[in-house]
Amino acid sequence: MGNQTEAAAAPTVAVGVCLLKGKKVLLGRRRCSLGYSTFSLPGGHLELGESFEECAARELKEETGLDIDKKRMEFLTATTNKLLLEGGKPCQYASVCMRAVMEHGDGEPQNVEPELCDGWDWYEWDNLPKPLFRPLHNAVRAGFNPFYA
Ligand SMILES: CC(C)CCOP(=O)(O)OP(=O)(O)O
Numbered sequence: 001m002g003n004q005t006e007a008a009a010a011p012t013v014a015v016g017v018c019l020l021k022g023k024k025v026l027l028g029r030r031r032c033s034l035g036y037s038t039f040s041l042p043g044g045h046l047e048l049g050e051s052f053e054e055c056a057a058r059e060l061k062e063e064t065g066l067d068i069d070k071k072r073m074e075f076l077t078a079t080t081n082k083l084l085l086e087g088g089k090p091c092q093y094a095s096v097c098m099r100a101v102m103e104h105g106d107g108e109p110q111n112v113e114p115e116l117c118d119g120w121d122w123y124e125w126d127n128l129p130k131p132l133f134r135p136l137h138n139a140v141r142a143g144f145n146p147f148y149a
């Protein structure tokens with residue numbers, strides 16, 4: 001048998017938040033190496049002991065400053081995606097997609113992590129910016145729509 005190949009990293013769970021305001025969804029262009037310069041939902045890695053709702057609320061707060069209670073987070077779907085890390089190393093994410101709807105008084109998103117995101121903006125689902133972050137691109141191509149899910 002050839003050299004022992006490096007053990008493949010185990011798949012990771014991530015949670016994205018479809019934050020809806022009227023007919024628009026919040027997206028930001030990523031600045032980190034994974035998915036650089038592609039438009040993504042706010043969200044991130046599920047941390048030990050968290051529910052999907054808790055992760056969604058935490059990541060949304062960390063990235064946009066918005067305080068949306070975990071009870072307002074609704075599970076929509078989950079997909080699995082193979083991605084390439086910097087240097088071409090393969091990785092796999094199980095991406096859980098949650099939905100929350102903006103309410104009066106929630107305020108406006110701020111770009112809390114400018115080193116990771118160019119900024120947040122609202123987009124109509126039928127007119128999404130390009131390129132989309134691969135997990136979102138795949139879901140849209142498969143017909144996912146958070147307004148009708
Ligand atoms: C790659 C993606 C599906 C999951 C990780 O998302 P992310 O890079 O935004 O992660 P963090 O917000 O947790 O840094």
Ligand SMILES: [Mg+2]
Pocket residue numbers: 043044045059062063
């Ligand atoms: Mg984050």
Ligand SMILES: [Mg+2]
Pocket residue numbers: 042043044045059063
């Ligand atoms: Mg993130």
Ligand SMILES: [Mg+2]
Pocket residue numbers: 043044045059
């Ligand atoms: Mg995180």
